[in-house]
Amino acid sequence: MASIQPARPASLAVVLVLLMGAVGCSSAGTALESTSDPAVAPTSAPPNPPPPSSTPLTSATTVDTSTTTASSIIATTVTVATTVTVATTEPPPADPLDWDGTRYDFGNVMQAAATTDSGVKIGFDRYQIYDTVGNLIEGSEIRDEPLIYANTDVAFENHNERLREYKLAPDASIEVLSNIDAICDGMFETQQEVEPSYERMTPAELVSLSANGDDLAPPGFIGIGQDAVTFDDRGLVTRLVFLSSC
DSSP: OOOOTTHHHHHHHHHHHHHHHHHHHHHHHHHHHHTSOGGGSOOOOOOOOOOOOSHHHHHHHHHHHHHHHHHHHHHHHHHHHHHHHHHHSOOOOOOOTTOOSOSEEEEEEEEEEEOTTSOEEEEEEEOEEEOTTSOEEOGGGOOSOOOOOSOSSOOEEOOOOSOEEEEEEEEEEEEEEOOHHHHHHHHHTSOOOOOOOEEEEOHHHHHHHHHTOSSOOOTTOOSSOEEEEEEOTTSOEEEEEEEOOO
16 A cells, blocks of 8 residues: 655645745845835824924014114104204293383384393384374384374374383394485475485494484484384384484
């Protein structure tokens, strides 16, 4: 009878071959995975986000502080500039003496004298003048510079009982009508109108003229003085005009 023992070694060989093949496949798979291109590697899950940091808050705080500091600097600069402007625009004080707020006055300059602060003041005899409808007006009622000259009748009255003292501005203009004779000749002889002309006088000359007589009518004037005065907003005389009648 034939024996079946020789067949068992063949089955064992087949099993060994299969096991060796499985081991080979596993090694090949491992080698492929280790030599694969990183660019085609399977996408992995993103890493966990880093824990919150306090750096952004610190940066924001720095920006806010910088803005506040810049604003404070600008505000301080404006305040200093305003203070300087107010200090430089303050007007100097003035002593208006007997000025009563009028813009113009009309009358006779009787005296002139130097003041202790190197200025000049005048003693003024106020007149009342007739307006266009025959009413007597004076002081603040006079709306225009009262340049009255070459008149043949009495254009004013004097109801004043005292002299007023007015102070001249440092740059006051003092003018004297210089061609009254030519104006009067034109009115009565040649019937030609002659425009008035004026000569300038300094405050020192005015004081000197006052020292030589009681009435400040400049030389050559006819009749009593009839002088026009203009004031600024502080009550100082800015223009003084000596006029005369025919």
